[in-house]
Each structure stands twice: as C-alpha cells, then as structure tokens.
Amino acid sequence: MKRVYCNEKYCVNCHLCEIYCLAAHSPAPDLIKAFSPSDGIRPVARIQVEESRPRSMAVSCRHCLHPLCADSCISGALTKDPNTGIVLSDPEKCVACWSCLSVCSIGAIRKGFVAGRPVSVKCDLCQGREIPACVEACPNQALTYEDRGEN
C-alpha cells in the first residue's frame, strides 16, 4: 500500500508537515483560521517531527500489517480497512481510554478533540486528497508518498 515515508537525510526540521496536516484536518478554510479557531480548540497534527539536532524526522502512522492499536482498542473505534490497508480511528466510537496510545510503538497516535470530546487522532492519509497534505507541504521532498511493495 502507499504510505508516507520520511527520508531523514533531507528532513530540515521546518515542521511545515505538522502545520499543513493540522490545517488539512481543521474545518477552517485557511491556515491562519485553523490556528485560531473560534471555539479555541486547535486541531492536532497527526504527523510529528522528532528532533535530536542535527537530525530530525517526521513520524506518522505506519498503518501496520498487524496494528496493535486496533487490537488494543476496547470500543472498536480503530480498525484496519481490509481493502485499502489504512488504519482509521472512528471518533464516534472512541471512548478515550488511550489504550492505543500506550501500545503504539512509535507514538503516532495523539490525544485530540472532535466536537468538543476527547478522542484519539491519527494519520488517515488525508482521505479525499490525492497526496497527503504533509507530503505536499514538504519543501525538500524529504516526505514521499509511495508504494514500496510493503503490506
């Protein structure tokens, strides 16, 4: 399946991936409004740049073949789509127990809010977009969206 990959050699630690991810997952029409929403609750970026200078690297969900987060989910909110392979979190079903957060080995799941309720949020590979927002925003092509033949 197609995944987002980060080439650590060319990640420049700008965090633009986070910023555009946040905006893509905000109901607001533009970047500035996404960062100052009227309800005061800013969406959470689903990709995060981990840094230990000089190195940095953007980390997001790997959409694992056997996702521990889905196994651990007590409410059935986290599922792996058998057709696309994408691991998605359904905010309607999430009960915010944070089991998924504790089992994800790379820390790709974060606490967020949907409709004022705390839920787990994670990368959904930007459903409805051809290229995920983070990849599109990466100025140095450190992030790529490609199928490397891995399941």
Added chain:
Amino acid sequence: MPRSLVPPAFFVERVTTRCIKCGVCVRQCGFSVHAQAEPYGEVVSTEENCVGCQRCVVFCPTRALRIMENVHSVRQHPNWTAGVIHDIQKQAETGGIILGSMGCDKDYPIYFDRLALNASQVTNPAIDPLREPMEVRTYLGSKAPRVEVKRSGVTFRLQKPMPIGIKLETPIMFAAMSFGSISKNVCEALAKAATELGTLFNTGEGGYHADLRKYAANSIVQVASGRFGVDKEYLEVARVIEIKMGQGAKPGIGGHLPGEKMTWEVARTRMIPKGTDAISPAPHHDIYSIEDLKQLIDTLKEVTDYKKPISVKVAAVHNVAAIASGIARAGADIITIDGMKGGTGAAPKVVRNEIGIPIEVAIAAVDQRLREEGIRDEVSLVASGGIRCSADVLKAICLGADAVYIGTAALVALGCHLCGKCYTGKCSWGIATQDEYLSRRVNPELGVKRLVNLVNAWTLEIKEVIGAMGINAIESLRGNRLHLRGIGLNEVELKVLGVKPAGESM
C-alpha cells in the same frame, strides 16, 4: 560593554495578525534572528543578526514576514554613504579586515547590459530553431591549425595526432566551488547535473570527495596553490586539469578556509589534519614566471600520459592579455579568465570590490591579443565571473569565449539569495556550510532538477537567439563581434571591446 554603533542592516516586519506562532522561522534561521520561548508562544526577533537571506520569508506558511533593508540608518549623504559609514564603525569596533562573500557589490558599469545583439532581416534568413537543428555543442582544448595527412594508395593517415577536444553539449559549465566552501550535497548536485547535461563541473581547490568520483568523466579538478587533495588518482580520474593561478573575486590573494569548517570529511578530502585552517598561499610557491608555469603544465601532462587538457585559470587583471598570451605559449589547452564580479566563499571586501577588471573587457582583450599573435586556435577561452543569463553567455561568446562558467547563477538556482555571508558557515539555505543541521537543506535530487532546468532553459534561449541571428552553430558566433553593438559606451570602451556603436552598419 560599549554600545555598538553599527545598526541592524535589516528589519524584521512580522504581521502579528498573520503570524500563527508555528516557529518555522525560528528553526530555519541560521543566524538565530527569531526566537520563541515555548511552542506556539510569541515570536521575537534579534535584528542585529539578520543578514537578509530571506529563508524565513520563503518558509513562513502564512506570509507573515517581511525583511526590510534598513535604509535610514544614517543621514543621506552622497559621499558618506551608509555602506562607508558602517564599515568605518565596524572597523573602529573590531580593528580587522572586513570580509565579504559572493561577488563584487559595487556599482560598476555592467558592459553586458550595454551591448545589443544582432538579428537577421530581409537580406539574410533567420533560422527557426523549432524546425531546424541548432548546434550548441562545442569543444574545449587546443585546435589543430591544419590536418596533415599522408596518402598511401587509397588510405589516408594522420601525420600528427589530433589534440584532445573535450565535448560540451552546451557552452555552460559549473564554476570551481570547493567542498569545504560549499556542502557535499551541493557538490553532488553540481556533479550530477553536469553529467546529465553533458557539460563539466569543477571541484575547486578542495580536493575531490571519494563519493563523487562516479561523476569524474565530467569533472575538472583544480591544482591550486595549496595543492589540497592532489594525488595521482585525483589527476587521473579527471576529464580536465585546471591550474588555479587566481580568482576574479580576489586576484592576488590566496584562500583561507577556517578550521571551524574543517570537518573530518572536508579534512580527509583535502588531505590535511581535521580542525586546521586550510590556507592557500597567494602565489604558487613554485611559479614565479611563465617558464615555471610551463614546468607545472608539463609535469601534469607527463603524469597523466598527455591524455588530459590542461586549463589555467587567472583573474582578469590589467595585464591579462599579455599573461594569457604567455599561458598559451606555456602549453595550456584552455585559459579561464575570471572577471572581477566572480563569486567567492570569503575575501576581504576591499579586494573583492576594488581589484580586477570586468570579464567583458578582459575576454575581448585576450581574444584580440591571441588572434593578433596567431595563437588563438592553440587554446580555448572560458569566460567566468558575472554571467547571469543566457544573453550574457551569448555576449561573452561574441566577445571571444568558447564557453562560460556559471557559479553564482548555479547557487541561486539551488536557493542562494546572495546575502553574502558564506564566510560565516551559517548559510540558512544549506549551501555554503558544513553544519549538518543546515547542509541537509539542499536535497541533491531536487538540486539536480533545478540546475538541469536552468541550463536547459538558457540553452533553449541561446538557440532561439542565434537562430534569429541567422546562425545555426554556436561555434560560428565565437569572437563574432560584428553581431554586437555598443549602447551608451564611449569610444575607448568600444575600442577595447572591439565593437561598433549602435547605428553603425557593417
């Protein structure tokens, strides 16, 4: 501590209604201008540090930033300009030489902009480059004045071996920029782009990194006064060997790469100890005459089995025509003339701005002299230093060059904004730095695409223009000054350039 009198050169204007406090500017600035106490906290600026490189402006996702030149730092005065006053203040505070990078920023006339090209009308046909083949290929090296053959029956045999010609698919090459002054990623982008384009890149005087030797078929390696990185293999892998006698940005002085930029990788490539200063002496200590230069040319030819053309690079100085004549007679195959507007990683500002002559007049004078002496065909001429666009390439060729080098233009294609702070090693664009945090900003894959695009675009423009002139091969344009006319030049300038004034016909 006494308060510094030197005002900030730039002001940072942050539109607070647009700023989302994301901190991209904080993380991208190589000079620590922007700062933020906590994520998504207020962003503040230390304007004294700003060099005006525009990295933050380009990267700000909400276009909240503007960098404005501080034009009102002194009372306006025609003689005592801001630049003059700030230099005095800096020197009064430090007692040192003022350093500068990139090319001369003094307002000298640009002769390229005072020369106009010709076109065909009515009496001679223009050529449509979209319909007919246009030849932009050229060859570097000594040209045989005549072909001598011996006939035996129906077979002909060459009496003398033909001199080596180095094929260039376009007359544009990448100028000498050393690993050390620029990052390895930039060296790689240049080397790979030259290979894709069928042209040459130049290692500069910093040795040739082992990882980049796969591009050696398109390399020019330099032998400079410091002899950094020179060994038998270095000479043998190269396509062309260049003896660097001088550099247009700093004629008459050597080079100095500070120990801070001397990472283990740079040190290993230069074959000197890590952390030491790399000092290239002002002269080659074994060259004090044309005869000495001939010895080095002969030595380099001998060790490479007479398979490599030897280039000699000199800065454009007042006596450049006579010097070039001597170089041709010393056995060089290529002469590179580097004009005063050429770039550098670091030079004293006074040297960069005040020494040398512009490339336009230098190349015209050299071409003229070599023609008068009947030795023009023994060498190729390469013009370098201040070539900014395809029109400059064409005009340089009309004035007598076989090909040109581009350095600054290539770096601009990779992101350089000419802030002129290469000597600090803090380049925010990741070009003139060895800092691992910064150098990753040039992704060679992206860089190669940009460089190839630039040179291809110029080459297309060159084809268009020579087609309009009714010429179908770039080599027919070389030294063809009848295709130039001077605009706003006085008689002496026209004479030196060897061109007629606009309005005067053939």
